[in-house]
Amino acid sequence: MNAAVENLRTQVRGRVLLPSDDGFAQARSPWNRAVEQPVAAVVEAADADDAAAVVRHARAAGLTVAAQPNGHGASGNTAGVVLLRTGALDGLAVDPAARTARAEAGVTWGRVQAEAGPHGLTGMAGSSPIVSVVGYTLGGGLSWFGRSHGWAADSVTAFEVVDAEGERGRVTAASDPDLFWALRGGGGDFALVTAVEFDLHPAPELYGGRMLFPGALAARAFDAFRAITEKAPDALSTWYTRLHPPGGDPLVAVDVAFLGGEAEAKELLRPLEAVGAAIADTRRPMSPAELGAITADPTDPGPGFSRARSLADLDGDAGAVLAEEDAAPLLMVQVRHLGGALARPSDSATGALAAPYLVYTLGLPLSADLAAGLRERCARLWESLGGRVGGRRPYSLLAPGESAADAFTPEAVARLREVKRARDPHGVFRANFPVLD
Template identity: 50%
Template sequence: MAAIGGELRTVVRGRVLVPGDEGFEQASTPWNLAVRQRVSAVVEVADAADAAALVRFAAAAELPLSTRATGHSPSSAADGTVLVTTRALDGIEIDAAARVARVQAGVAWQPVLERAAAYGLAGACGSSAVVGVTGYMLGGGVGWFARSRGYAAHAVRALEVVTADGDQRRVTADSEPDLFWALRGGGGDFALVTGMEFELFDATGLFGGRILWPAERTEAVVAAFRQATAEAEEGLSLWLTLIQFPPFPEVPEMLRGRAMVAVDVVALGAVTGPLRLFEEIPGAVLDTRRPLDAAQVGGVCMEPTDPSPARVRGELLAEFSGRVSDALLAAAAPQGGVGPLALVQVRHLGGALTRPCADAGCAGGIAEPYLLSLLGPAPTPDFEAAVAERSDAVVDALRPYLSGRKPFTYLDSGETPAAVFDPVTLARLLEIKDRYDPDGLFRSNFPVIPPLGEEDPSRVAAPVTV
């Protein structure tokens, strides 16, 4: 490893760390602490030219590369790779007149939203503003504005990338239509992205927040959620979350081990009528709804912003009728007071996600009307096993109502893009991967791979053993 480190240091200007170096453990540890990645080196590229120099060297030396912005979605696919981190690529430019953001690959949503908010604009972020823009967009991105704008990746107009041949390219719908299509939803398997340009939209009149009740109100809140989502216009996004606060000392005593139910709201425009249904439910212990600007959207769900160990599972629901919510509550409710799933969330989708979009990337759309996600803390293998077991039980109980598909950004370990794309889309992605990265230099967290039994090992660069 020391030899690789020495060679890499002659190639790039950014910091290079290999196992045994001071700072390697910290630099190789992702945001989600439940996933341990055994990478052979970490290279913090200084800029796009540095990234290109690294790619040329890695291609010649047959060293596979994985890339990280914030580390929110690590997977074991990075094992044996040289991990490229983009944290130094932190430039943000807002062109308010053109309603466009130009960001470098290392930026998270929060600083972009803050800069956009100064002009009354917003970008199509997800629930957490500490998530990286690049990983989110490359995976499609299903966030607060998905009902009115579709997948967030639709907003991407251009990407600055380094391709596997070491070329720095600006990829647009006109310059490289296939690569542009693959990068908007297919993940990090096709090129190393150094920056991107995407559309912003008017966010004046933004409103939102969380209403939180004790779990005793769950039945009433779920019934109101079903009715409110049936009435909701596209500008209104409603997410239902069953919360089991973990019994950890860092959780405030009044919430520790307690079960609650929340409805999170973000509304663009005069579309808040259905919220009356929640206002009729007594006993709310918190109501943070208020006019918002874009910089405050990431706080609506009160998600943790510090690194933590967790397992997440996502599934698309074909319906959220009474029988489905009954099955969900029966399977997800904590047994014996405390359950392993800290969050069981149902997001209302629909709207623009269901409409064909002429210039959509490979993410396309989502026909299913609801997205279920299950999250549990995984500080130890025992916790992790309990989370996996309960998640499996919930999924089994809901199996008749799940489509079996999931958005790319909801893939968990052991899953592949075959759970995201139909066979035709997957075949086109594989063909583009083969054309742009025939030696398998780039290793995404969820690589586009042929279905089992159809792999050609000669096209996949061998991992470096640590």
């Protein structure tokens, strides 16, 4: 064992786990259990000072640090690194009068929404309430409200960081424009973020939920989804999802989130009335604190295989491919409506994403054969969609084997690499998807 790794125990107050320790295998596991993380040690930081101590030790000893609150978005690119768990950094402050929030690195979106929702405010949360605010925002953050307000990174006003020398600081657009730009969607390659400050947005009314139909109505539901998205205002986000539950009958879901009232939402969603009899309809006025109920994402870790691609249009045979082709062995094929503010200029690393739609797939790689089948099925799906798919996809939806360059424009990649070389020349930090790879 490297003496520098063993000496971590003398540097911090939090727990340090080495490969020989009980509990190490569990501590190093990411959310996606299909991803291996062969790390040298796991440090559970007690607070931001502990995190800074780890970075200082790593800088002096020639070690590399990868920060993860709970391991969402892990790529497996962690061989030999010190895995820094920041889940204990759990401070949260919501200022309803100023419409702002400060969340430390271990805070989840569910907590933010629970605090902000009663004040008629919302953060830029996605579908899962258990994803950390900091990790999600460093990857850009694709929110239910992105069509109205852009990326979650666009709402950030300041970062509290530990730099590559182990020094704590606060980064804003005025104090350090290059680093501020890079941290807003460029990943965790440039500094260790211990807290983020961001604007909250008005949500005096919110209508959301899911309509679930038998799989036989998939084509009709797709036609309704297409009609809705052709005319949708920025306040409305809609997802179309084909579901293939193990051992069950195929299903199709249409999920919606609308920053407005029930009557207006029902008028905008009128095409869904022609689809046919729904198995379930959970759409209702809701609080931002209930946002996670729309899709009811899993709250326990497990193995997964996911891929995402931008989608240029739903014209021609797109409906036949997405709504009628057998998707097995994939559990889910989802089409998300993007556009709106997501396609408009952004002064963050994420930038504008012109594609109006996104295709996201998910499967269970329970064996090598199943994993191979999932890869092959995704490849066939992209081939069937032809020139409609490709281009950039959100950093937070990158999958193992993909590159940070898949998430940014060439100009943004070049600038991110310049920032990385300038701010972390010794490679103290390693993001899930490093910009220099």
